[in-house]
Amino acid sequence: MLSAESLAKIDREVAKYPVDQKRSAVMAALRIAQQEKGWLQTETIEYVANYLGIAPVAAYEVATFYNMYDLSPVGKYKLTVCTNLPCALQGGVDTAEYLKSKLGIGFGETTADGRFTLQEGECMGACGDAPVMLVNNHKMCSFMTREAIDLKLAELE
Numbered sequence: 722m723l724s725a726e727s728l729a730k731i732d733r734e735v736a737k738y739p740v741d742q743k744r745s746a747v748m749a750a751l752r753i754a755q756q757e758k759g760w761l762q763t764e765t766i767e768y769v770a771n772y773l774g775i776a777p778v779a780a781y782e783v784a785t786f787y788n789m790y791d792l793s794p795v796g797k798y799k800l801t802v803c804t805n806l807p808c809a810l811q812g813g814v815d816t817a818e819y820l821k822s823k824l825g826i827g828f829g830e831t832t833a834d835g836r837f838t839l840q841e842g843e844c845m846g847a848c849g850d851a852p853v854m855l856v857n858n859h860k861m862c863s864f865m866t867r868e869a870i871d872l873k874l875a876e877l878e
């Protein structure tokens with residue numbers, strides 16, 4: 722189900738916790754599984770749970786709670802736009818609307834060419850850089866005005 726490389730990464734995460742607390746590595750393990758598979762199918766979540774020796778529902782609860790986990794296929798670039806209040810007050814809603822019109826998709830949708838998925842996100846702890854956008858769960862983009870979005874999309878094309 723997962724490559725030896727991914728399992729080795731998960732083992733390194735598990736080793737950070739006491740032997741009887743393997744469940745503490747569930748977030749990292751799901752992240753590693755998603756990196757390999759592109760998104761988290763139910764079977765993948767169950768596999769991770771079994772690997773950690775926890776109930777599948779415990780892993781499923783984590784995977785469904787955090788929006789960094791994708792429970793369906795996403796585009797090459799997943800753009801998560803923060804629309805919480807501090808970002809909204811600094812143009813976050815306009816950022817989201819601009820992206821929707823530019824990409825021709827709404828939240829939770831993927832462009833027909835499979836390049837971009839757009840997602841609404843919660844506060845990313847970088848309110849001072851509002852409006853904030855995250856690319857593929859890892860790359861934080863600050864001050865995402867319309868001009869900044871144009872530059873970022875051109876960079877990702």
Ligand code: FES
Nearest residue numbers: 803808844845848
């Ligand atoms: S409200 Fe957007 S990063 Fe905090």
